[in-house]
Amino acid sequence: MSELKALKEEHEELMHNLRSIKLQGDAGRLFRDMMHILEAHFQAEEETVMPLLGAVKDLAEETFPQQESQLVDAFTKLKGTYEKMLSEHSRIRDLANRMIEDKSAKKAVSLLHDLLHHAAMEEEILYPTALLAGRLIKKDSNSI
Numbered sequence: 408m409s410e411l412k413a414l415k416e417e418h419e420e421l422m423h424n425l426r427s428i429k430l431q432g433d434a435g436r437l438f439r440d441m442m443h444i445l446e447a448h449f450q451a452e453e454e455t456v457m458p459l460l461g462a463v464k465d466l467a468e469e470t471f472p473q474q475e476s477q478l479v480d481a482f483t484k485l486k487g488t489y490e491k492m493l494s495e496h497s498r499i500r501d502l503a504n505r506m507i508e509d510k511s512a513k514k515a516v517s518l519l520h521d522l523l524h525h526a527a528m529e530e531e532i533l534y535p536t537a538l539l540a541g542r543l544i545k546k547d548s549n550s551i
């Protein structure tokens with residue numbers, strides 16, 4: 408099952424850069440809360456959104472995606488966690504925005520903006536695309 412390499416690399420880079428940041432006081436507490444949510448959130452995306460996105464090219468080119476049953480499982484799991492993942496984005500956004508406003512978190516601001524952009528891209532394009540891919544694969548698997 409092919410994963411979406413570009414998104415996986417973006418996760419790794421974001422996580423690597425975030426882990427190098429040390430914040431104190433209130434900003435440090437907000438940061439720790441955000442990282443706690445983010446670690447499980449990235450993991451969930453890598454198990455659901457990414458495999459489905461990895462099949463988009465095949466679907467667009469009308470090639471039969473490999474390992475269809477695993478993709479159907481990823482789709483079922485994504486549908487079951489979609490609302491939770493969106494609410495995690497809201498929580499991440501809230502924590503990141505509070506840190507951006509905190510003067511003591513200056514060194515993290517640019518990275519937090521990258522993270523906000525990442526979440527917006529996922530909500531506007533990548534999550535809906537993964538859902539569409541899942542629907543197509545499921546329809547296809549039901550028609551066999």
Ligand SMILES: [Fe+2]
Binds near residue numbers: 418449
């Ligand atoms: Fe992500």
Ligand SMILES: [Fe+2]
Binds near residue numbers: 448452496525526529
């Ligand atoms: Fe996300």
